[in-house]
Amino acid sequence: MHAAAAAALDATPTGSREAWGWRGRTLSRPVATASGEGWLRLVSAPADKAGGKLWEGPREAERVMPPAVPRPHLRERRTWTDGEHGYLAELYDKTTAPTITTHEPILRKAPDLDDAWWDELSTALDTIATVPSHRVAVRQEYLDRAMPQYLGIPIDTKAPAWTTAHGDLHWANLTSPTLTVLDWEGWGAAPAGYDAALLHSYSLLVPDTAAEIRRQLGHILDTPAGRFAELVVITELLQTITRGDNLELKKALRTRLACLTKG
CATH class of the missing domain: 3.90.1200 (Aminoglycoside 3'-phosphotransferase; Chain: A, domain 2)
Known part of the structure; x- marks a missing residue:
């Protein structure tokens, strides 16, 4: 389904990196597009629970958050249903700086932050x-x-x-x-x-x-x-x-x- 999302958004996955979300709910990968590098995030949910506040949050943030809040620009999105699952694909500008922790929210060593x-x-x-x-x-x-x-x-x-x-x-x-x-x-x-x-x-x-x-x-x-x-x-x-x-x-x-x- 991530490959299908990439095709729909004219994006080509690059490299082997895969970023899985909490309990496998999301899958994200870097992609190449005609407008430059991007980040393609795919959300999956049971079809009867697809949509609502969590799915609309990124689009609403794109609409109302001021520039003083640094976040990746949301370029495009697609939603669809396939059998028992609903999907949301979001294409973002790629963020070059790494996250402070990789796989979990808990901090285990002090970060070097100025x-x-x-x-x-x-x-x-x-x-x-x-x-x-x-x-x-x-x-x-x-x-x-x-x-x-x-x-x-x-x-x-x-x-x-x-x-x-x-x-x-x-x-x-x-x-x-x-x-x-x-x-x-x-x-x-x-x-x-x-x-x-x-x-x-x-x-x-x-x-x-x-x-x-x-x-x-x-x-x-x-x-x-x-x-x-x-x-x-x-x-x-x-x-x-x-x-x-x-x-x-x-x-x-x-x-x-x-x-x-x-x-």
Whole structure:
């Protein structure tokens, strides 16, 4: 199907590199096109679940995200159904800088990032937060149900503030030394500070980098809204642990939870 997508978009796969998404849901490859190098991403889903918010996210981001948010340009897209599966093919400009992690969101060693990279990330997050949208990344109803269940403590689940978020800001969706923010499927409204909190939680196995995030993004995290966003992210990641994902983060998440809720 990736080959069929390439043919439909007049693209020719180059090299042997294949980038598989979470649980094999997506397959991406570099391609050559008449307008230069590109990146062809194919999404697969059961036919009755093809479409909706996740499929429209990249196209909406292309339409409304300002230039201050560095991301690959979406050139073309195609959707179709074949038997029991639906497909979305997206042709992007190729990003030359590599992602900071390759196969997973969790950081396991400190990246070499300069102040300019952090400044650009900070500007991007501040800009994303101001983009008007009817899209939703996190729902208050989820917080009401999940936070008491997975945090295991009595807690006020009302978010202090809501802003627009990328919604999946982890190390496999960020490039360096030039910053590009990848994967715009799930962006939308979330508790203020959500993106910074998610990146911080995925960095807990590398304390120096986690501390650097708190230093560089302190204007986001060191606020009541930022601390609440950390609790939201910890809730979500503890839930994923019950499903067998992110198991290595469990102890660090519990330690961070105790730090946020002490006193």
